[in-house]
Amino acid sequence: MAVQLSAFPIEYERNPLKQIVTTGEKFEAMIRWLKSRKRIVVDYETSGIAWFQHATYCGIGLAGWDEQGRIWNAYVPVRHRTGSPQLSSELIAPAIKDLLGDPTIEKVGHNIKFEDHFSRKEGWRIVGPRYDTMVAARLYDDNAPLKLEKRAELDLGIKAAMAWNTTLNVEVAKLARANGMKIEDYKWRYGYSEVDPVLCGIYCCTDTDHCAKLRDHYEQWGVSRYYSRIWPTEMRLTEVLCDMEQNGMPIDVPYLQGVREQVRAAKESLEVRIHQLMGGYRFNVGSDDELRSTLYHVMGLRWEKRTKGNQLAVDREVLEGFSAVSEVCRLILEWRDAEKIDSTYTTSILELLDSRNLLHSNFQSVGASTGRTSCKSPNFQNMSNDDEARALAATGKKLKAGGRDPWSIRRAFCGRGQNWVRVLCDFSQIELRVLAYYSRDPIMVDAYITGEDLHDRTAKEVGALLGHECERRVAKITNFGISYGLSEKGLAAQAKISEADASIFMRAFFQRYAGITAFRQELCAKARREGNQWSSLFGRTRRIPDLASDVFWKRKRAERQMIGSAIQGTAAELTKESLVRIADWLVAEKIPALLVNTVHDEIQIDTPRECLTQVVKNCKRLMEAFPEFHPIPIIAESSVSFQTWADKVPYKEESANGQPI
DNA sequence: GCGACAAGCTTG
DNA sequence: GTACGAGCTTGTCGCT
Numbered sequence: 077m078a079v080q081l082s083a084f085p086i087e088y089e090r091n092p093l094k095q096i097v098t099t100g101e102k103f104e105a106m107i108r109w110l111k112s113r114k115r116i117v118v119d120y121e122t123s124g125i126a127w128f129q130h131a132t133y134c135g136i137g138l139a140g141w142d143e144q145g146r147i148w149n150a151y152v153p154v155r156h157r158t159g160s161p162q163l164s165s166e167l168i169a170p171a172i173k174d175l176l177g178d179p180t181i182e183k184v185g186h187n188i189k190f191e192d193h194f195s196r197k198e199g200w201r202i203v204g205p206r207y208d209t210m211v212a213a214r215l216y217d218d219n220a221p222l223k224l225e226k227r228a229e230l231d232l233g234i235k236a237a238m239a240w241n242t243t244l245n246v247e248v249a250k251l252a253r254a255n256g257m258k259i260e261d262y263k264w265r266y267g268y269s270e271v272d273p274v275l276c277g278i279y280c281c282t283d284t285d286h287c288a289k290l291r292d293h294y295e296q297w298g299v300s301r302y303y304s305r306i307w308p309t310e311m312r313l314t315e316v317l318c319d320m321e322q323n324g325m326p327i328d329v330p331y332l333q334g335v336r337e338q339v340r341a342a343k344e345s346l347e348v349r350i351h352q353l354m355g356g357y358r359f360n361v362g363s364d365d366e367l368r369s370t371l372y373h374v375m376g377l378r379w380e381k382r383t384k385g386n387q388l389a390v391d392r393e394v395l396e397g398f399s400a401v402s403e404v405c406r407l408i409l410e411w412r413d414a415e416k417i418d419s420t421y422t423t424s425i426l427e428l429l430d431s432r433n434l435l436h437s438n439f440q441s442v443g444a445s446t447g448r449t450s451c452k453s454p455n456f457q458n459m460s461n462d463d464e465a466r467a468l469a470a471t472g473k474k475l476k477a478g479g480r481d482p483w484s485i486r487r488a489f490c491g492r493g494q495n496w497v498r499v500l501c502d503f504s505q506i507e508l509r510v511l512a513y514y515s516r517d518p519i520m521v522d523a524y525i526t527g528e529d530l531h532d533r534t535a536k537e538v539g540a541l542l543g544h545e546c547e548r549r550v551a552k553i554t555n556f557g558i559s560y561g562l563s564e565k566g567l568a569a570q571a572k573i574s575e576a577d578a579s580i581f582m583r584a585f586f587q588r589y590a591g592i593t594a595f596r597q598e599l600c601a602k603a604r605r606e607g608n609q610w611s612s613l614f615g616r617t618r619r620i621p622d623l624a625s626d627v628f629w630k631r632k633r634a635e636r637q638m639i640g641s642a643i644q645g646t647a648a649e650l651t652k653e654s655l656v657r658i659a660d661w662l663v664a665e666k667i668p669a670l671l672v673n674t675v676h677d678e679i680q681i682d683t684p685r686e687c688l689t690q691v692v693k694n695c696k697r698l699m700e701a702f703p704e705f706h707p708i709p710i711i712a713e714s715s716v717s718f719q720t721w722a723d724k725v726p727y728k729e730e731s732a733n734g735q736p737i
Numbered sequence: 738g739c740g741a742c743a744a745g746c747t748t749g
Numbered sequence: 750g751t752a753c754g755a756g757c758t759t760g761t762c763g764c765t
Contacts, residue, residue, distance in 0.1 A: 457755070570752095630750095641753080
């Protein structure tokens with residue numbers, strides 16, 4: 077029996093299924109009822125998204141299903157800075173802790189990792205089975221946006237699902253203005269904590285209602301049954317990624333500040349020299365429009381390359397082309413390097429640190445339509461690599477010979493402490509192995525079974541067919557490019573060879589690797605037969621309607637996307653399952669190591685030095701245990717960072733208890 | 738003053 | 750129109 081709470085205390089939402097709980101009696105009745113449910117929805121409203129800084133929850137939304145399948149939603153405001161009666165967080169804490177910690181009740185949430193972070197901050201945990209409707213939404217339709225309200229509109233047909241969100245954001249905009257702050261800054265600092273709890277409550281109840289209905293909708297379709305292999309992994313992964321974000325990445329702040337000062341000084345002196353060389357003609361180096369008019373009109377340079385919008389391009393390729401005749405262009409390239417590091421890799425990282433100088437990113441297991449994990453605020457997956465030219469210029473040595481990039485960003489990613497080391501385990505050529513498995517191409521399979529270097533083998537095979545030596549370098553670019561649907565032009569551009577040579581090489585490549593050619597064709601043919609979709613070995617489905625497009629280039633693009641998704645997506649599955657296996661192993665064996673990062677085909681773990689050998693050995697074992705790829709062996713290799721990310725060295729048994737290298 | 742978009746850059 | 754998948758930043762433009 078559903079407990080009868082009083083009606084919503086405002087005129088326009090007199091709905092007993094959406095209520096605001098502001099008395100102890102109501103709260104207790106609500107908890108009693110929720111404790112008797114099979115599953116509940118959880119959704120916090122907070123004072124910002126920065127759980128690792130000041131943000132805490134300011135109210136909790138909860139929902140449950142009654143015996144008729146109706147959904148009862150309630151919002152419990154506790155820390156709104158304005159607004160009449162609220163319950164105290166101390167008062168409700170024990171009951172919430174007990175409810176969320178009940179292993180028999182399924183917890184439903186849209187991006188439940190967020191609820192997990194704020195729960196942990198209060199000292200309680202989300203225990204028991206989980207259902208993340210955001211993950212389900214991605215699996216149900218991989219082409220639609222993930223936002224809760226959007227999916228309520230698209231998948232449930234609820235009109236104006238965004239309405240309360242809009243109302244709330246209008247309110248936030250007003251508050252921001254009243255505080256003299258930019259909306260973005262205001263939201264970061266205060267979130268919804270200053271919004272009237274009634275308005276926030278209506279919004280929250282609408283969200284929990286949508287979330288519950290989406291769960292019903294997706295399960296009626298059968299998401300968790302249809303995706304029986306990846307679903308349990310994805311649900312456990314929401315917890316593992318939360319652990320990873322909580323663990324954070326230690327940052328060497330003085331070093332990073334030093335880099336920032338250097339690049340800012342470099343930017344300033346470059347600007348001065350650029351304007352001098354221009355004879356006092358001043359323009360904003362960071363503005364592509366001004367740069368374009370400077371290069372093509374003031375300086376009278378000529379280049380045919382255009383942007384997508386048919387404007388004259390001013391990108392790196394063009395500027396490099398001009399560098400031979402124009403010192404200014406060479407300096408602008410240097411300025412862009414410094415600007416990128418300043419804005420993207422120093423300032424923003426320093427702003428995202430917690431009080432212990434730990435950097436906490438935000439991983440999304442369903443961020444990409446291919447099934448890959450994405451990462452933001454900051455993005456650990458595009459931290460720039462150390463620059464060979466800068467290292468050579470600054471230290472006179474190459475990186476491998478002990479040279480150091482003075483602007484290295486990876487060097488700011490330091491160790492966790494005296495006794496800690498970081499292990500980096502990566503899959504060896506995982507995408508090519510996946511391709512070998514799917515295509516069963518005899519040459520590829522043979523190369524992997526015998527352990528021969530694939531790029532050498534490719535150069536040899538293509539060379540034999542053409543009757544002359546082929547470069548390993550070109551072979552390597554071609555091998556990796558296959559997953560992306562490499563074109564002859566693309567190969568020519570990247571390998572810096574003529575288009576004619578690229579064309580000859582690729583023709584020979586596809587003739588020799590007939591299995592790959594056939595696989596690509598059969599993959600797209602099968603996808604078309606099955607309604608423009610294709611399911612991987614792990615069952616993840618990619619839907620690309622454009623496979624049936626009448627427009628040639630759209631169809632071709634769709635084919636490249638399908639091939640890319642098949643290979644990347646399958647490879648991503650190995651990383652995800654490995655993350656879960658490693659997390660489970662650490663718990664089972666009580667190893668005090670911490671997962672800290674994953675970059676597509678790599679997993680990073682901080683471990684006390686005395687556990688290093690054990691961690692490396694077992695990560696390798698767990699990552700390589702994919703017998704379904706037989707006869708293709710899956711191989712994981714390990715590196716170790718004794719100092720920083722920039723100093724990683726291949727793992728060797730004898731280095732395990734050794735000194736910093 | 739905000740949101741959307743374009744262009745450019747960084748990764749696997 | 751010439752590569753697949755991402756995220757972040759600055760500058761520009763139209764709208765309120």
